[in-house]
Amino acid sequence: MSAAVDPFSPARLGPLELRNRVIKAATFEGMTPGGVPGERLIDFHRTIAEGGIGMTTIAYCTTEADGRISEDMMYLHAGIEPELRRLIDAVQAAGARVSGQLTHCGNFSKNRELQRLKRPLGPSRRLNMLGTPAGLPFAGAMTLADIDHLVETYREAAALMKRVGFDAAEIHFGHGYGLSQFISPKTNRRKDDYGGSFTNRMRLPLRVLEAVREAVGSDFPILGKISMSDGVKGGVTWEEGVEVARTLDQAGLDAIVTSGGTSSFNPMLMFRGPSIMQGMIEVEKNPIARLGMKLVGPRLFRDYPYEELYFLERAQRVREAVDCAVVYIGGCSTRASLDRVFAAGFDFVQLGRPLLKDPAFVDGARVDPDYDSGCTHCNRCVGLIEHPEGIRCPLNDAPALEASHATA
Numbered sequence: 001m002s003a004a005v006d007p008f009s010p011a012r013l014g015p016l017e018l019r020n021r022v023i024k025a026a027t028f029e030g031m032t033p034g035g036v037p038g039e040r041l042i043d044f045h046r047t048i049a050e051g052g053i054g055m056t057t058i059a060y061c062t063t064e065a066d067g068r069i070s071e072d073m074m075y076l077h078a079g080i081e082p083e084l085r086r087l088i089d090a091v092q093a094a095g096a097r098v099s100g101q102l103t104h105c106g107n108f109s110k111n112r113e114l115q116r117l118k119r120p121l122g123p124s125r126r127l128n129m130l131g132t133p134a135g136l137p138f139a140g141a142m143t144l145a146d147i148d149h150l151v152e153t154y155r156e157a158a159a160l161m162k163r164v165g166f167d168a169a170e171i172h173f174g175h176g177y178g179l180s181q182f183i184s185p186k187t188n189r190r191k192d193d194y195g196g197s198f199t200n201r202m203r204l205p206l207r208v209l210e211a212v213r214e215a216v217g218s219d220f221p222i223l224g225k226i227s228m229s230d231g232v233k234g235g236v237t238w239e240e241g242v243e244v245a246r247t248l249d250q251a252g253l254d255a256i257v258t259s260g261g262t263s264s265f266n267p268m269l270m271f272r273g274p275s276i277m278q279g280m281i282e283v284e285k286n287p288i289a290r291l292g293m294k295l296v297g298p299r300l301f302r303d304y305p306y307e308e309l310y311f312l313e314r315a316q317r318v319r320e321a322v323d324c325a326v327v328y329i330g331g332c333s334t335r336a337s338l339d340r341v342f343a344a345g346f347d348f349v350q351l352g353r354p355l356l357k358d359p360a361f362v363d364g365a366r367v368d369p370d371y372d373s374g375c376t377h378c379n380r381c382v383g384l385i386e387h388p389e390g391i392r393c394p395l396n397d398a399p400a401l402e403a404s405h406a407t408a
């Protein structure tokens with residue numbers, strides 16, 4: 001293997017130069033009340049950009065109003081272009097690039113403000129557990145016209161992203177959201193050209209990638225975030241996850257982000273550490289939803305003890321299978337881990353929770369080989385997605401207790 005690259009030196013992501021190889025992962029911020037990106041979201045990303053990262057990812061940029069999981073998610077449309085420009089300007093002025101995570105919820109939604117649809121749609125009919133307390137207990141199956149429409153929403157959203165000044169787009173192919181529902185045999189029971197064989201299950205994701213590429217052109221990087229495994233019986237296996245990556249690479253992605261798990265069936269595969277359930281119950285206002293979490297929680301939120309770089313070995317299989325850049329994600333919270341990621345041959349790394357704890361992680365790790373973000377992977381940040389003020393690291397609420405974290 002060739003010598004490890006320096007994570008702190010400028011690097012090219014397809015046609016785009018980043019000042020270094022550390023990217024803020026998509027973490028839905030919960031800071032778009034009414035779907036509008038406001039001051040709080042700008043401050044959040046500006047602060048992270050000022051801490052030295054190469055690029056941030058604005059999360060949950062849904063491709064249409066009905067692609068939102070809840071009413072307070074942003075969907076890409078002309079009405080918010082001025083706010084998006086301000087957000088992008090603020091991050092770029094701090095020296096970082098800006099990506100946006102292009103997403104559609106498919107059948108996984110509790111959004112009561114559906115505009116075009118009567119109920120959420122996915123590849124096949126199924127119960128929509130998330131939506132049940134909101135009066136949306138069922139998800140329908142998309143018709144071929146719905147599929148064509150969905151592709152066009154990605155095309156238009158991607159065109160808007162380029163128009164307002166995003167530097168890159170990250171298509172979400174994982175975690176049990178819309179495109180992932182088509183890839184996964186667990187949720188895709190279709191009998192037509194979009195279901196059954198691997199080729200058929202990849203047909204819609206590939207059409208979406210093609211439409212996004214047509215919209216943004218070849219001078220604009222497209223990343224794709226995948227679930228290397230759904231972590232559920234009957235879903236995408238680790239072996240098939242490598243094939244998903246290979247197929248998307250061959251179709252022209254610039255970079256693959258190697259995540260795992262699904263929000264609907266096995267979220268802890270992606271997070272590891274203490275269950276996210278308690279935090280979610282604390283902020284959930286709907287008593288029926290709270291009861292549901294208590295009942296199904298122990299089965300859904302399985303126990304995966306945290307370990308640093310928990311996806312490293314699995315992601316290396318993807319690294320070996322593809323030619324495009326590979327972005328490691330999952331449990332990289334110290335400088336030592338950063339070094340291991342790049343020694344293992346990855347091109348970039350994405351950090352989620354560690355940057356919530358310590359937005360200045362990059363600047364700290366650059367000068368201190370023993371640097372530790374102080375993230376304990378307590379996962380309490382995850383429940384705060386539903387908090388009226390959005391996500392934050394609760395450890396930072398009590399600075400006195402945290403004094404010992406930084407340079408061990």
Ligand SMILES: Cc1cc2nc3c(=O)[nH]c(=O)nc-3n(C[C@H](O)[C@H](O)[C@H](O)COP(=O)(O)O)c2cc1C
Pocket residue numbers: 025026027028029059060101172175225259270271329330331332350351352353354381382385391
């Ligand atoms: C508060 C929070 C919100 C998240 N929201 C998203 C999201 O919108 N899209 C996504 O792909 N992943 C999301 N994730 C998962 C992260 O991108 C990442 O895959 C996971 O946290 C593991 O990386 P880490 O160990 O660096 O935190 C979220 C994670 C957290 C902690």
